[in-house]
Amino acid sequence: MREIIGGAPRHQESRARRLVVFDVLIMEHNPGAIAGSPRSAIAAADTIGVPHSVLEDIYAMVIGMAFVVVGLVLLKAAGLVTGGVAGIALLASYLFPLPVGTIFTLVNIPFFLFAYFTMGPRFALKSTVASFGITFALAAMPQTFNVAFVNPLFAAFVGGTLCGMGVLALARHGAGVGGTGIFTLWLQRERGINAGITQVCIDATILLVSLTTIPAGRVAWSALSALAMSAMVVAWHRPGRYTGR
Template identity: 60%
Template sequence: MMQGALSSQAAQGNHVVTVKPHSLFDDVYGIAVGILFVVMGVLLLQAAGLITGGVAGISLLVSYTMDLSVGVLFMLINLPFFLFGYLFMGARFTVKSLIGSVAIMLLLKLMPGGLVIGHVHPMVAALGGGTFCGMGILALARHGAGVGGTGIVTLWLQKKYGINAGRTQVAIDAVILLVALSIVQPDLVGWSSLSAIAMSSMVMAWHRPGRYFGN
């Protein structure tokens, strides 16, 4: 996941595959795609009054109780986690994640001017929004970045101790959803649980050692 030497070798069956690190264009394009996926996922969830896991879910949850936009809350909640990322994941990872989070904040403020979701069924929002967010997180992680917040912690735990990021995210999301019961209607929390499962399943299935060759 992280940028390393100029080239590395990965065993694939009985063959040795030489793998080159991502180029600058690869990183820029991959991170941009990840940002767009996350924003689309959050907008779908917001249109149905749902939340999801991670910092996106916390931002949505708080936005339902305060007169602050999801984008601003997303950035504010992320700030202490960026310090953690700088200390334990390195400056490169933190800078990429910070740029990604700023871009997400701006797009969440600008996108409603170009995309208005009139109606979306909670099941569609849960599955679509959760999957979009999960794909976005995965794309960012593949290019050495994160969406901030709890994602930085889960990626660090996987990098440091080999603990699957998806499983850790499920545990964190369960706590977020329990808190949501005091703010959001129980049926919407149920649909939100589906979105959190969809999001974490993407990370759990695809972000693990041996699944992907590349830096």
């Protein structure tokens, strides 16, 4: 007896999937080749993707900000830095008697202006909301979430990964955490340069500068955190892999 899935034989479903994939490949090289084909609408829909709803955007931004905040708390507790504007804010907090969140916002101001003119007002607005959300959440952390001790290895890997997941969640929903992330996303959109690779280069510069402020051992752990953060973006923020917008 043939297995039935959704009222259709399995071999028919597999054939239909192969035809849709075949049509997508044809469209990439010759968009007019299958115009009018019964399958073309399905293939085009799969290629374009389905837009996120406003509620999905809000939820993703809250989750993304939460990931970034918890990651920064872990890194700060271990005396580490990381990549991007978060790393700049952490590094500056060891030099000046200012909260990480305040420095985070101040560093972001010129990048938000850049985002407004290059990425559009919608992206700039979302990124500004995300930045201020992170700032306010960091200010509330001492009364909400306090880390008495954390192993540097755990802080570097988990903290960096959480920051990367937060950046990824925001990027998938048309926002950034500000700073270098906005610049790397712009380069990827306009020049096709992978955002994660660009971020690695920026992070390496930040880590070299941090050698003048924190011990070399902590810089090494910080390098792991920056790598963990960028790896999230390199692996999962690739054009064509994710169809939601």
